[in-house]
Amino acid sequence: KAGVTQTPRYLIKTRGQQVTLSCSPISGHRSVSWYQQTPGQGLQFLFEYFSETQRNKGNFPGRFSGRQFSNSRSEMNVSTLELGDSALYLCASSNRGLNEQYFGPGTRLTVT
């Protein structure tokens, strides 16, 4: 079975721009979660989507948003980028009954 894929792997953006990251979960998995990883704050939960609905949200500003499509693929969007948004963004997929999450390789976002 193919693992979780994320595109692009690396991204450089300028302050004020917006960015969209994509995540394709493991086939059959309907839950997709997003996490932000930074050296200072560590791994922080952004949000979870299940069956195209946001089920849970972390403590991030409204500039961070996401969506999930009918094929379970998910995108997250960050608008009005700030320098502090530079991070590794990780996507994780799961079946809710599976009690574990599988992570993709991440998208490294650099904001200049």
Next chain:
Amino acid sequence: AQSVTQLGSHVSVSEGALVLLRCNYSSSVPPYLFWYVQYPNQGLQLLLKYTSAATLVKGINGFEAEFKKSETSFHLTKPSAHMSDAAEYFCAVSDLRGSNYKLTFGKGTLLTVNP
């Protein structure tokens, strides 16, 4: 609210020595506990998980962890370190049930293995 504390941001061992990475958790409900490993420029790989079955959990690459409710701990061990074990290790706690379906991670422990 759930939380995880990993004692020691950096642990250094010699090849062949015991690896012990410490994790303490706080949870108001029976927890699910996980250890993940992250190699440079990669995502997180699940090493093992505890979901209220056996308290001693065996994972991949020779790692194991023991759930101790009285100590609220879930320490990760490996009898003999290998150079390839050098990576960052994250302990996580989760409800992974109901509406609070997310992982809460510790700050991570960087494991260095010396030849």
